[in-house]
Amino acid sequence: MRLIILGAPGSGKGTACAVLKETYGLAHISTGDIFRENIKKGTPLGQEAKSYIDQGALVPDSVTIRMVEDRLAKDDCEGGFILDGFPRTISQAEALDQILASKDSGIDAVILVSTDDELIMDRVTTRRVCSSCGASYNVKYMPSKVEGVCDACGGEVIQRSDDTAETVKKRLDTYYENTKPLIDFYSARGLIVEGNNNIDSASCIAEIKAGLEAKGLN
Numbered sequence: 001m002r003l004i005i006l007g008a009p010g011s012g013k014g015t016a017c018a019v020l021k022e023t024y025g026l027a028h029i030s031t032g033d034i035f036r037e038n039i040k041k042g043t044p045l046g047q048e049a050k051s052y053i054d055q056g057a058l059v060p061d062s063v064t065i066r067m068v069e070d071r072l073a074k075d076d077c078e079g080g081f082i083l084d085g086f087p088r089t090i091s092q093a094e095a096l097d098q099i100l101a102s103k104d105s106g107i108d109a110v111i112l113v114s115t116d117d118e119l120i121m122d123r124v125t126t127r128r129v130c131s132s133c134g135a136s137y138n139v140k141y142m143p144s145k146v147e148g149v150c151d152a153c154g155g156e157v158i159q160r161s162d163d164t165a166e167t168v169k170k171r172l173d174t175y176y177e178n179t180k181p182l183i184d185f186y187s188a189r190g191l192i193v194e195g196n197n198n199i200d201s202a203s204c205i206a207e208i209k210a211g212l213e214a215k216g217l218n
């Protein structure tokens with residue numbers, strides 16, 4: 001199964017992605033993760049991408065598309081893949097078409113994880129993370145036993161600097177602006193499979209699986 005996953009920051013896309021990967025035995029290809037890994041290792045690709053990423057800008061297509069093409073050529077993609085963070089623009093979507101067409105292949109479905117903005121705002125602004133071990137908490141739904149102290153390691157539990165209401169609003173605006181054309185692009189081909197995450201991730205994932213099955217994908 002060859003999938004793309006779209007979803008706003010805080011929509012629950014990460015959870016859906018992990019479950020789909022596991023359920024269908026897919027290679028998870030996150031362009032953001034690949035860039036971060038290359039930056040950490042100090043590779044030429046990482047050095048080139050870093051300045052764009054630090055500014056929150058898109059890495060140029062000449063770099064990104066080649067990187068995805070190389071990744072899709074790896075053996076683990078033969079059993080299917082889920083693309084996360086790519087394509088981000090119509091030109092990337094068109095490049096992806098060409099890459100896959102050259103292998104007589106194509107995208108089977110585009111998963112859209114949707115969650116109301118008010119819920120995202122609530123979930124993200126109440127999210128907290130341990131600054132030492134990265135464990136996740138939520139002041140409303142899953143607080144640490146002692147406020148500000150990690151249950152697992154005793155580290156300091158903090159709010160990420162990009163989890164404030166103002167930043168979340170900005171990230172959501174950017175997401176909708178960038179993603180709307182992609183949704184239209186894939187909708188026109190009847191490829192969108194939506195999962196609503198307003199209630200919980202289990203019902204969202206059940207909806208996605210049913211949508212895939214309706215397309216004969218399982």
Ligand code: AMP
Pocket residue numbers: 031032033035052053054056057058059060064084085086087088092
């Ligand atoms: P992400 O983890 O998906 O939010 O990606 C982190 C950063 O990596 C983005 O802000 C971009 O700078 C870069 N990036 C990830 N995917 C792409 C892409 N498809 N095209 C261009 N830049 C990307």
